[in-house]
Amino acid sequence: MRRNNDIEQKKKILSAMLVSVLLVSPKINSKVYASIPSSCKAGAFLGWAENLETKDIMGDPAYSGKVNMVAFDVANWSDNDSDDNHKNNDATAIGDGPAGWHNANYETNFKNVAVLGKDTMVSAEIPNPEGQKCTTHMSSDDFSKVANAKITDSSDSKVVTNYQSMVKKLGDILADYYSNLNQKNQAANVYLRLFHEMNSSYLWWGFQDKEQFKKLWINLHDYLVYDRKFTWLKFCYAVNKGDENIGDEYKYTKDATLYYPGDNYVDTVALYGYSDDLSNDPDIQKPYAELTGGTYNGVTYKGYNKPFGFAELGAKVGGSYIDKDNNQIKPFDYQIWSNAIQSEYSKASYSIVFDKAYDPRNNIHGTSIFNDYKDANTSIxxxxxxxxxxxxxxxxxxxxxxxxxxxxxxxxxxxxxxxxxxxxxxxxxxxxxxxxxxxxxxxxxxxxxxxxxxxxxxxxxxxxxxxxxxxxxxxxxxxxxxxxxxxxxxxxxxxxxxxxxxxxxxxxxxxxxxxxxxxxxxxxxxxxxxx
Known part of the structure; x- marks a missing residue:
């Protein structure tokens, strides 16, 4: 979950990061740390449209051969602001500004990721079609218009035509990306993390009417699958865990299953998991049980017969290691996550570690969150x-x-x-x-x-x-x-x-x-x- 809306601050954070930060305690410990099982694909989030770190972690000797899934966002989380006559909309690959996604930097960045040949999780923080950034709330009336609109139909509503334009650009990006990926690895999958964290309030599609949200999802799904013929595209229903420590607007989330659009429109379910102590974190345990089928606090949930994964993971926002603005307080030990995936969240079929302050290279035992099944005899x-x-x-x-x-x-x-x-x-x-x-x-x-x-x-x-x-x-x-x-x-x-x-x-x-x-x-x- 990313809640820092100041891109300059993000750049400052990034420039301040030391790749080799490892401030561990002065104690003797002879334990050799194990990585996650090879049954769980290990992935890394590479960034946003204009700043993809396309081969950074992939080319790091500590991680080469271990990252078998990549993720990125086709929009630009902080700069998809269209104030002042949309002058900044060219800062997002799917905004309606003059550059659009055809900006050469975007095309090059997406292609550089595609040629890695990895399974890919794509998210799209689409700007608010009312003409604002993605974190600005949308009125219920406009949301209803957008949710019920067919992408290929003409409309007199500006909010609908804005949304249709951005969705069509998203389709262009996905088509181009898949074409490049398919040339490298025909077996690689593309997942679209559609309208993620909808059970939180901070994105324009969050906390909206559940039935309207389902229509929004289904209409976009049908456009991409049936109108654009993307029969290869898989859809990820990714919910947020919630966090009581980072502000009133994020104090709770709605149930993980509330906005589920139906089995015919979802290929995998996922959870955004940021936690310092997964073994004792009800905000992780409850939605995990809801999505996968299990018991939490005496209640047994049916779950969904879909592959489960952690769409993003890292230390807790506003916790002991990461502050409320995504700055690192001190390095986090990723062995905590690795152990939990092996023992308590064993249904996870993939996990994607986030970047910047959460980057495993900026923390302790970062390689433990990845599996190393290709090089069984090389761990030193x-x-x-x-x-x-x-x-x-x-x-x-x-x-x-x-x-x-x-x-x-x-x-x-x-x-x-x-x-x-x-x-x-x-x-x-x-x-x-x-x-x-x-x-x-x-x-x-x-x-x-x-x-x-x-x-x-x-x-x-x-x-x-x-x-x-x-x-x-x-x-x-x-x-x-x-x-x-x-x-x-x-x-x-x-x-x-x-x-x-x-x-x-x-x-x-x-x-x-x-x-x-x-x-x-x-x-x-x-x-x-x-x-």
Whole structure:
């Protein structure tokens, strides 16, 4: 659920985000964190029309090969304002301004997502047809006109013709997107998250008369499926969980089933889930039971015989980790979500993590929210001993161990690579006032503790049972150096860091990749400096 209507503030938030923020507590924890099961497709929200981060997370070594579903909005949440004679409507791909969706930036962004070849969840925060932004309430009379209008019929009502124009542009976008997607992957699905969070009040279609809303849904469904012949398009009924902490207008939501238009018009049901503690959150538990069929607080719900998913997920808005304006207070541990999906929300067939402050790369154990079924033998975990902090928690698979921006040195590291292919880690630290220490392996400590000596360089190798370098897998790593930042990626025993410059290593990222895979090509490009 996104409630920040100030695009400039969003840009400010984005620019302030540090990709490698991991402020974890100084405790010893040897747990290796598990990811969600492969039966639940793991997805990422990429943004809005004009600012899609099309290949950002997809090209991140920690997430390459794990993101198997993408989501985006064809409208521009904050700038679809049509005040002052609609002068800003060209800021949304489906508004009625002069640029329309044919703006080259939009077309390029949508195409860049399509060529990823992934299952896609598309949402459309259509501006209020009365000539206002999507978060401005629509009168019940105008809503009734729009809800009952056929998209292909002529009308004398301006509000209806505005709506028809935007819906037709939405159809054009979907057609173009599917054409590009189909060229890349004919098996990929496109879901339209239609009139989402209708059981909340903050969008123009929210809290409207339930029967009128159903007509609105059905008429748009029939236009896209029958008039536009989009028989491939699937429809997602996505409700909001509600949140009592973010303002009077959001204090409650209506029942999850109230606006359901009927089985013939829905292919999947979904919930917007933002929570700090899913195991004890009635605002998640109740709508989950309503949608999937289950018992909550002594009441058993029938549910729908439709695939269920979390259309968006992240930490709670206005909670301990995210404030009311979507600013990050402190990093959230996504292992909470991963564990809950495995144990308490096991009916989830897909989950889509939100972006910006909710981005898994800006939080802790971000990769745990994704599954890694393609690379079963490549998960590596490691933890750093940091000056003034001590041992941090384990991280894994190109996540950041250590700190950045705090002028704190890494003093030691432990690494584990559990696998069934008889490979072993060998790693060696160059330490201030000591130099190269003896190589260690498989969970042993490289470096020192309690001596206030910094690691300045490191090399890491994968060895087979005979002690030879692995031929099937490679290990890639890079270090963050004081006053220099991140080094280039290197691999397989090469030195990362500096010698003789008294420049401490402050953080490290490490991943194992099977040779000859798409991810290996990505990493080789990073090593060679081509990406």
């Amino acid at each position: 975990s490691y933890k750093a001993h940091v000056s003034n902090i001590g041992w941090q928690d384990y991280v894994k698979d190109a996540e950041t161990a250590g700190t950045t921006g705090q002028t704190l040195s890494m003093e030691a590291i432990q690494m584990n690579y559990p696998n069934n292919i008889e490979l072993h880690l060998q790693y060696q630290a160059h330490v201030s006032n000591i130099g190269w220490m003896s190589p260690v392996s498989d969970g042993q400590i490289a470096g020192t503790t309690g001596q206030h000596l910094s690691i300045e360089a490191i090399n890491i190798s994968l060895k087979d049972a005979q002690g030879k370098d692995s031929s099937d897998y490679s290990i890639y790593y890079r270090t963050h150096l004081r006053y220099m930042g991140w080094t280039s990626w290197t691999k397989n025993g090469s030195t990362s860091g500096t010698i003789g410059q008294s420049r401490p290593v402050e953080a490290i990222q490490v991943c194992v990749v099977k040779n000859g895979t798409e991810r290996a090509q990505l990493m080789e490009g990073l090593v060679q400096g081509t990406k």
